[in-house]
Amino acid sequence: MILRLDAGDRNDFIYFPALLFGMEHGDNRILQRYVERRYNQFNGAYGSGISAMRQASGATPGRYVRIRREGKIALLGNGMNTPDIYAGWHDVDLGDDFRSLFRCELPTLFVSGTFDSNTPISNVEELLPSFSKAQHLVVDNAGHEDILPNAEVQQEIIRFFRKEISIKKSVALPKPRFVPFF
Numbered sequence: 001m002i003l004r005l006d007a008g009d010r011n012d013f014i015y016f017p018a019l020l021f022g023m024e025h026g027d028n029r030i031l032q033r034y035v036e037r038r039y040n041q042f043n044g045a046y047g048s049g050i051s052a053m054r055q056a057s058g059a060t061p062g063r064y065v066r067i068r069r070e071g072k073i074a075l076l077g078n079g080m081n082t083p084d085i086y087a088g089w090h091d092v093d094l095g096d097d098f099r100s101l102f103r104c105e106l107p108t109l110f111v112s113g114t115f116d117s118n119t120p121i122s123n124v125e126e127l128l129p130s131f132s133k134a135q136h137l138v139v140d141n142a143g144h145e146d147i148l149p150n151a152e153v154q155q156e157i158i159r160f161f162r163k164e165i166s167i168k169k170s171v172a173l174p175k176p177r178f179v180p181f182f
Helices: 004-005 015-022 030-040 048-057 061-071 121-130 151-163
Strands: 108-113 133-142 171-172
Touching: 004 030, 004 121, 108 121, 108 151, 121 133, 133 151, 151 171
Parallel strands: 108 133, 133 171
Antiparallel strands: none
């Protein structure tokens, strides 16, 4: 669960090799820091809206079959894919009509990062045909949590809202540097 929650944040995933190496060798200090930080999210006071949204969005029966199939071979099982990972809300699934394709004629800007495990680029690519006036800004080397704080990304969003025609197709953050255990 810790890996799932922090996989989309390059400020966190740079510690994963050290975290896993430490755990394999009986040193749980890094794990302890992650667990302490996430504790409040699981004591009933965190993110009820986010949890409800994920469960309400749900998945089609076919997508659930795919999730179960791929979860058997995925490194983190179903931890990254299942929309009902935050169980607890009952009867909130909005159904397949909610998930059906639609057409949007409004100008739309999608922003996604190449390391975004929450809303990967492939999700946007699947939606783009439904948006006739969409633009997609890809942020190289960005996770879900560190896309918007970037000044260059913010400028591109401002350009979009000002209806300036030439926004960039991509912005690059520096490559992440993983933290060694030693």
